[in-house]
Amino acid sequence: MTVTWILVANRAQARLFESAGRGQELQLVREIEHPEGRLATHELGSDRPGRTHDSLGQGRHAMGKEHDAAEQTAIRFAKQLSVLLEEGRTQNRFTKLGLIAEPRFLGHLRSALSRETAATVVASLDKDLPGIDAKELSHHLAGI
Numbered sequence: 001m002t003v004t005w006i007l008v009a010n011r012a013q014a015r016l017f018e019s020a021g022r023g024q025e026l027q028l029v030r031e032i033e034h035p036e037g038r039l040a041t042h043e044l045g046s047d048r049p050g051r052t053h054d055s056l057g058q059g060r061h062a063m064g065k066e067h068d069a070a071e072q073t074a075i076r077f078a079k080q081l082s083v084l085l086e087e088g089r090t091q092n093r094f095t096k097l098g099l100i101a102e103p104r105f106l107g108h109l110r111s112a113l114s115r116e117t118a119a120t121v122v123a124s125l126d127k128d129l130p131g132i133d134a135k136e137l138s139h140h141l142a143g144i
Contacts, residue, residue: 078108
């Protein structure tokens with residue numbers, strides 16, 4: 001039997017659904033809250049990068065940051081979700097995976113997945129729908 005897991009997520013929450021096949025009712029497997037994802041950058045830590053001296057000369061400048069605190073929090077949550085998906089794959093709980101997430105978070109999820117788990121992704125949708133119920137979600141998946 002082919003089982004598909006569908007992860008619907010954004011930086012603040014995720015819902016994991018399971019489907020036994022096309023036209024079958026979706027079952028909620030798990031809900032994961034991530035309250036830190038709702039916080040603004042200034043609530044998570046310093047908004048300003050540190051300062052450093054040039055290696056040559058007497059110049060002083062701000063250190064660059066690849067990601068701000070809010071983005072780092074989102075990346076950590078994506079990694080947490082990837083661990084959940086990896087465990088499900090290695091336990092043979094699903095054979096296909098669908099990802100639905102806000103565009104930027106979808107990128108974080110894809111980056112966090114192992115090569116083997118990423119190979120199970122059969123569809124993705126860049127929409128922010130984590131609060132959606134199973135019946136409404138089915139309508140969004142109809143065209144995929």
